[in-house]
Amino acid sequence: xxxxxxxxxxxxxxxxxxxxxxxxxxxxxxxxxxxxxxxxxxxxxxxxxxxxxxxxxxxxxxxxxxxxxxxxxxxxxxxxxxxxxxxxxxxxxxxxxxxxxxxxxxxxxxxxxxxxxxxxxxxxxxxxxxxxxxxxxxxxxxxxxxxxxxxxxxxxxxxxxxxxxxxxxxxxxxxxxxxxxxxxxxxxxxxxxxxxxxxxxxxxxxxxxxxxxxxxxxxxxxxxxxxxxxxxxxxxxxxxxxxxxxxxxxxxxxxxxxxxxxxxxxxxxxxxxxxxxxxxxxxxxxxxxxxxxxxxxxxxxxxxxxxxxxxxxxx
Numbered sequence: 001x002x003x004x005x006x007x008x009x010x011x012x013x014x015x016x017x018x019x020x021x022x023x024x025x026x027x028x029x030x031x032x033x034x035x036x037x038x039x040x041x042x043x044x045x046x047x048x049x050x051x052x053x054x055x056x057x058x059x060x061x062x063x064x065x066x067x068x069x070x071x072x073x074x075x076x077x078x079x080x081x082x083x084x085x086x087x088x089x090x091x092x093x094x095x096x097x098x099x100x101x102x103x104x105x106x107x108x109x110x111x112x113x114x115x116x117x118x119x120x121x122x123x124x125x126x127x128x129x130x131x132x133x134x135x136x137x138x139x140x141x142x143x144x145x146x147x148x149x150x151x152x153x154x155x156x157x158x159x160x161x162x163x164x165x166x167x168x169x170x171x172x173x174x175x176x177x178x179x180x181x182x183x184x185x186x187x188x189x190x191x192x193x194x195x196x197x198x199x200x201x202x203x204x205x206x207x208x209x210x211x212x213x214x215x216x217x218x219x220x221x222x223x224x225x226x227x228x229x230x231x232x233x234x235x236x237x238x239x240x241x242x243x244x245x246x247x248x249x250x251x252x253x254x255x256x257x258x259x260x261x262x263x264x265x266x267x268x269x270x271x272x273x274x275x276x277x278x279x280x281x282x283x284x285x286x287x288x289x290x291x292x293x294x295x296x297x298x299x300x301x302x303x304x305x306x307x308x309x310x311x312x313x314x315x
Contacts, residue, residue, distance in 0.1 A: 028270025065233025066163045066194065067101070072131035073235035074104045077228070078155075079136035082169075082214070083109035085255035086221050088242055095242035097225035102235030106243040106291050111260070114140045115148050118155040121247060126158060133159045134228055136167040136198070138179035139214060145178045149185070156186050156193060163192050165231050168199040172213035196231045199225065215257035 019057060077094065086094040087107040098105045106128075110122045115137045134157060138148065156164050166187070168180040180199055187193045201223065202208050208220035216224060223250060251260050 013247055014155055022193065047210070063234055064194075066132050066165060066231060067233035067235050068110065069163045069192075070236055073237050074128075074241065075106070075232065075235075076121075076125060076128075076130045077105065077107045077109065077131045077134040077135065077136075078121050079107075079109040079134075079244060080113040080117070080139050081109075081111035081250070081253065081255045081257070082216060082224070083107065083112055083136045084250060085216050086098055086225050086247070089248055090255055091218070091221045092242070093221045094223040094228065097222075098232060099240035099242050100272060101229060101232065102238045102240045103232060103241075104235075104241045104243060106245055108245050108247040109136075110247050111250040111255060112140060113137065114142065115151040115155075117124050119151060122155065122158050124246070130159070131161045132165070132232065134167070134232075136169070137170045138183070141175060141179055143175055143178075145182060146308075147262050148179060148241040149182045151257045152186060154191075156190055160192055163194065164190070165194050165196060165228070167196045167228075170202040170209060171199050176209070179228040194231060196201050201227060210257060212257050215255065 075098070083094075084107070085091060087109055088095055094107055095105050104127070109126060110117070118135060118137050135152075137152070137155075139149065139176065152166075156166075159240075166183045168183050169176050171177050176199070180197075183195055187195045202213070202220070204215075205223075208217060208223050209215060210217055253260050
């Protein structure tokens with residue numbers, strides 16, 4: 001049985017630069033990690049809160065991670081521009097975090113996509129066979145909670161009974177709390193669903209997003225990948241691999257929230273399941289650092305306490 005409602009607090013943010021460019025820990029030191037090693041972490045666990053803001057802390061143990069629940073190491077990740085910014089055609093942070101843990105990783109994410117995109121991807125990729133999945137959809141939202149619920153429920157059902165990780169979305173507008181309510185509903189409904197509460201993580205640390213409170217900074221992309229890695233844990237088998245994808249159409253906009261660049265890749269036909277092609281597209285840039293709008297994301301963040309630290313699993 002999964003610990004269903006999980007927030008990976010970014011006391012991890014201090015350790016995320018173990019694979020990045022050296023941000024300090026909260027005590028001013030920069031911890032280092034070996035390749036494939038997970039940082040110490042605590043997790044938040046609670047029933048879905050009314051405000052979508054406050055959780056209480058508990059520890060996510062290795063046996064509650066997805067790797068301990070999976071029968072294989074193939075994981076599909078589906079998302080919009082937030083997820084796309086961590087893909088191999090931009091920062092490659094997701095593969096950098098998951099491949100050393102033994103996961104074979106396919107990131108199917110494009111800018112400007114709504115929740116319906118998840119089922120569009122599964123129409124073509126579900127039969128490829130997946131041992132786990134990670135879904136981050138709802139940043140683009142049509143203000144229709146019932147419609148969102150119907151689509152997300154169908155995504156979860158199609159991916160079940162394999163483990164499904166759902167991420168909440170940053171509450172950069174009040175309506176995104178509706179999205180997160182549905183995400184928690186899925187965890188209450190399905191035993192195979194685990195929630196990583198990215199909304200609380202970004203509310204705790206505004207440096208992870210740009211001025212819009214949504215699109216990720218360099219630190220945010222690393223943090224998102226590390227949070228997913230902490231939810232997945234070590235894969236049950238090796239080797240890991242960064243797989244290619246047909247879903248690379250970012251013509252709807254830049255992954256930093258700006259307009260689409262002429263150098264943004266458009267969807268092309270590639271050979272699925274291989275790692276022979278590496279994009280030459282430029283890395284994602286940080287979004288503008290203007291002051292964010294006053295939204296639900298400014299609600300009181302999850303309390304960061306000092307619970308016991310669990311040693312990371314072996315590499």
